Amino acid sequence: MTLTKSLLLGTAAAFAAIAGANAADLPSKKAAPAQYVKICDAYGNGFYYIPGSETCLKLGGFVRVDYQYTPGKDLRSTAGVLTQDAVDQDKIGQEIRGRIDMDARTSTAWGTAQAVVRLRGANADGIRNASLSSGVYAPSGNSGTGITMERAYIRFAGFSFGLGDDIFTTMPSVMYHSGPSAGFASGIKNLSYTAVFGGGFTASVQVASKTDYSFGTKVADFTYNHDFDTALVVSGALRYTQSWGYIQAMGAFTTNSTSTAPLNTNAPLLGAATTGAWALGMGAQFLLPMIAAGDSLSLYAAYADGLAGLTGCSDLNTCSNSGNKRILGGIPGTFANMVLTNNVGSNVYKNTKAWTVQGIFTHYWTPSVRSNFTAGYNQFLVPTVAAGPGVQPGNSSLWMAAGNLVWSPVRQLDLGIELAYYQNKVGFQNVATGISGRTNSNWSVKTRVERTF
Numbered sequence: 001m002t003l004t005k006s007l008l009l010g011t012a013a014a015f016a017a018i019a020g021a022n023a024a025d026l027p028s029k030k031a032a033p034a035q036y037v038k039i040c041d042a043y044g045n046g047f048y049y050i051p052g053s054e055t056c057l058k059l060g061g062f063v064r065v066d067y068q069y070t071p072g073k074d075l076r077s078t079a080g081v082l083t084q085d086a087v088d089q090d091k092i093g094q095e096i097r098g099r100i101d102m103d104a105r106t107s108t109a110w111g112t113a114q115a116v117v118r119l120r121g122a123n124a125d126g127i128r129n130a131s132l133s134s135g136v137y138a139p140s141g142n143s144g145t146g147i148t149m150e151r152a153y154i155r156f157a158g159f160s161f162g163l164g165d166d167i168f169t170t171m172p173s174v175m176y177h178s179g180p181s182a183g184f185a186s187g188i189k190n191l192s193y194t195a196v197f198g199g200g201f202t203a204s205v206q207v208a209s210k211t212d213y214s215f216g217t218k219v220a221d222f223t224y225n226h227d228f229d230t231a232l233v234v235s236g237a238l239r240y241t242q243s244w245g246y247i248q249a250m251g252a253f254t255t256n257s258t259s260t261a262p263l264n265t266n267a268p269l270l271g272a273a274t275t276g277a278w279a280l281g282m283g284a285q286f287l288l289p290m291i292a293a294g295d296s297l298s299l300y301a302a303y304a305d306g307l308a309g310l311t312g313c314s315d316l317n318t319c320s321n322s323g324n325k326r327i328l329g330g331i332p333g334t335f336a337n338m339v340l341t342n343n344v345g346s347n348v349y350k351n352t353k354a355w356t357v358q359g360i361f362t363h364y365w366t367p368s369v370r371s372n373f374t375a376g377y378n379q380f381l382v383p384t385v386a387a388g389p390g391v392q393p394g395n396s397s398l399w400m401a402a403g404n405l406v407w408s409p410v411r412q413l414d415l416g417i418e419l420a421y422y423q424n425k426v427g428f429q430n431v432a433t434g435i436s437g438r439t440n441s442n443w444s445v446k447t448r449v450e451r452t453f
């Protein structure tokens with residue numbers, strides 16, 4: 001028994017030793033897992049290396065829900081004729097937006113190669129989806145859905161190619177309602193170059209598609225000539241940036257041209273015409289930490305001769321075909337960059353002039369509660385036209401004031417409400433009906449819930 005017992009114990013020990021040796025060759029459960037997604041900290045937070053490449057990618061975007069109430073306003077034509085009662089218009093509406101942002105960057109011997117794509121989808125109803133047709137609004141109980149490409153550009157060695165930012169406009173997008181200064185949320189098609197100098201100076205030059213500057217193409221004259229907007233806009237900007245903020249000066253140049261074929265077949269064929277057009281502007285932002293952390297004051301001013309889209313042509317000013325009439329009611333006038341002022345003997349064209357000023361003040365009441373306040377003014381100076389049929393637009397202006405209160409209970413989640421007031425003074429010339437002008441005013445309120453990721 002003693003011999004048998006010894007043999008069994010020895011055999012068990014041998015098997016245990018063999019098993020232990022084999023186990024040592026197996027992967028340990030406590031070994032560090034393989035890192036399939038590697039953090040890329042060369043370009044800031046949120047970037048990761050695309051597996052199997054040296055390209056860093058950042059994904060982001062937001063979901064936004066807006067609710068709007070705007071009292072109805074009687075809708076009037078350019079001639080002042082009542083075309084729709086306020087009771088027949090939408091007064092409430094909602095709009096849901098979702099945006100996906102992608103930013104891919106790769107380090108090269110010539111600097112960073114970057115590609116950016118931003119896609120925005122929207123679903124809206126009521127006043128947020130109302131449209132103008134034949135002088136009246138079709139109340140929109142049904143939802144309208146659309147996809148918009150906000151940005152799609154490549155940036156390399158100081159150059160930018162594609163659908164990107166406009167270098168002329170500088171105001172931040174912190175207000176819920178549109179302001180009187182120009183802004184291009186859907187970007188502009190352009191080729192640009194930015195040079196970085198020492199001491200905080202940068203200089204940019206840009207060649208962009210004129211059609212993206214969203215100014216009406218129909219000339220405010222005898223209704224049959226128009227600005228084709230086929231030219232390019234050449235812009236330049238010089239910016240000085242320091243710890244206190246920045247200041248920027250900018251300028252732009254283009255040409256306005258008309259067709260040889262009149263829109264009105266009963267009108268005489270006057271031939272094509274071209275005028276030069278330009279714009280100048282200043283923008284600045286001052287950081288105000290002495291008031292509260294995060295406080296700032298942004299200022300913008302611009303003047304244009306024939307390039308009014310760079311002074312103010314957002315959805316709520318006088319050159320809009322839909323948004324402006326949703327808020328203010330009535331059609332304030334049909335403006336264009338160039339106007340036929342005389343067609344007797346030879347055609348004479350002159351440029352529409354425009355200017356705007358706007359300021360935005362941001363104040364943090366607490367680290368999670370902030371307000372944005374804005375006020376601005378936009379003036380259109382229309383050339384005097386010779387006597388002609390119907391009513392011709394004259395000098396007009398728009399001013400607005402708005403303020404919002406935003407609460408961020410957690411980072412990148414905003415809940416806010418904004419109240420805005422607008423007043424539009426419309427002028428007429430060559431008025432056969434005796435109407436010399438009209439003032440439209442209205443207020444609007446929006447609430448917003450937005451989650452950024």
